[in-house]
Amino acid sequence: MSEIESTQTQTHQSTASQxxxxxxxxxDEQLREAWTDHAFDGDTKLAVDGLDxxxxxxxxxxxxxxxIPERSVTALIGPSGCGKSTFLRCLNRMNDRIPSAxxxxxxxxxxxxxxxxxxxxxxLRKRVGMVFQSPNPFPKSIRDNISYGPRKHGDIDTGLxxxxxxxxxxxxxxxxxxxxxxxxxLWDEVRDRLDDNALGLSGGQQQRLCIARALATDPEVLLMxxxxxxxxxxxxxxxxxxxxxLSREYTVVIVTHNMQQAERISDQTAVFxxxxxxxxxxxxxxxxxxxxxxxxxxxxxxxxx
Numbered sequence: 001m002s003e004i005e006s007t008q009t010q011t012h013q014s015t016a017s018q019x020x021x022x023x024x025x026x027x028d029e030q031l032r033e034a035w036t037d038h039a040f041d042g043d044t045k046l047a048v049d050g051l052d053x054x055x056x057x058x059x060x061x062x063x064x065x066x067x068i069p070e071r072s073v074t075a076l077i078g079p080s081g082c083g084k085s086t087f088l089r090c091l092n093r094m095n096d097r098i099p100s101a102x103x104x105x106x107x108x109x110x111x112x113x114x115x116x117x118x119x120x121x122x123x124l125r126k127r128v129g130m131v132f133q134s135p136n137p138f139p140k141s142i143r144d145n146i147s148y149g150p151r152k153h154g155d156i157d158t159g160l161x162x163x164x165x166x167x168x169x170x171x172x173x174x175x176x177x178x179x180x181x182x183x184x185x186l187w188d189e190v191r192d193r194l195d196d197n198a199l200g201l202s203g204g205q206q207q208r209l210c211i212a213r214a215l216a217t218d219p220e221v222l223l224m225x226x227x228x229x230x231x232x233x234x235x236x237x238x239x240x241x242x243x244x245x246l247s248r249e250y251t252v253v254i255v256t257h258n259m260q261q262a263e264r265i266s267d268q269t270a271v272f273x274x275x276x277x278x279x280x281x282x283x284x285x286x287x288x289x290x291x292x293x294x295x296x297x298x299x300x301x302x303x304x305x
Contacts, residue, residue, distance in 0.1 A: 061083045082273055137210060143194040
């Protein structure tokens with residue numbers, strides 16, 4: 001799932017009367033700060049400033065700055081290798097797990113800097129949860145998949161000693177499992193089989209289970225890396241409906257290669273193009289109906305990508 005860019009596009013050149021084409025089919029174009037300066041109502045949940053990411057000698061993201069509003073859906077779109085997933089992983093420091101990765105710049109959550117010494121990464125990833133491209137339930141029961149995170153973090157205790165001294169949180173666990181599965185629109189389908197192995201669920205159910213598992217740790221932000229790319233249209237529709245519902249309570253940031261999906265479910269859209277640059281960011285309707293960048297217009301209309 002690593003998105004390490006191998007091709008760079010020349011930018012910051014004046015456009016000629018007939019733009020020259022790169023080998024990727026993109027026109028060279030002078031980027032403008034106004035194209036990514038998105039004003040929105042409400043409070044900022046995540047603020048990114050001057051973000052650069054290198055994988056060894058490969059410059060994967062270049063000087064990305066944007067603000068993400070709370071309780072909304074932000075879609076990240078662009079061709080393969082443009083840095084979308086790299087950017088997403090910066091929002092909860094998942095790139096820290098890649099030895100060759102180097103991250104420079106600032107990412108703030110509710111005004112607090114994530115890239116500073118002393119940040120508790122376990123606590124950060126409770127606040128900023130992640131759902132990956134392919135469903136990855138644990139080979140455990142449906143119930144244990146949901147309660148695993150809260151148990152690990154010490155939020156619930158159902159162990160033998162806790163039961164012996166009368167402090168078991170089994171009731172709390174039952175409530176948490178039901179609440180998380182209801183939020184993920186899965187409860188009615190699995191309520192009578194909570195002790196069954198989660199690997200026996202369908203692909204769409206497994207992905208909703210993974211969303212429920214992320215919700216069980218009570219996050220504020222939910223990151224999704226192409227969560228419906230491996231699903232059939234019916235399961236995809238359920239995931240999209242779920243994302244819409246979740247945005248009432250959570251800040252959702254989603255990477256998708258499906259532009260129709262981005263148009264359907266997101267409030268704002270950020271377009272990354274080759275070279276690791278954020279080219280345009282704004283209201284989803286404006287991005288799809290009236291993009292300001294010619295390259296974004298070409299990408300959305302299918303001329304490249």
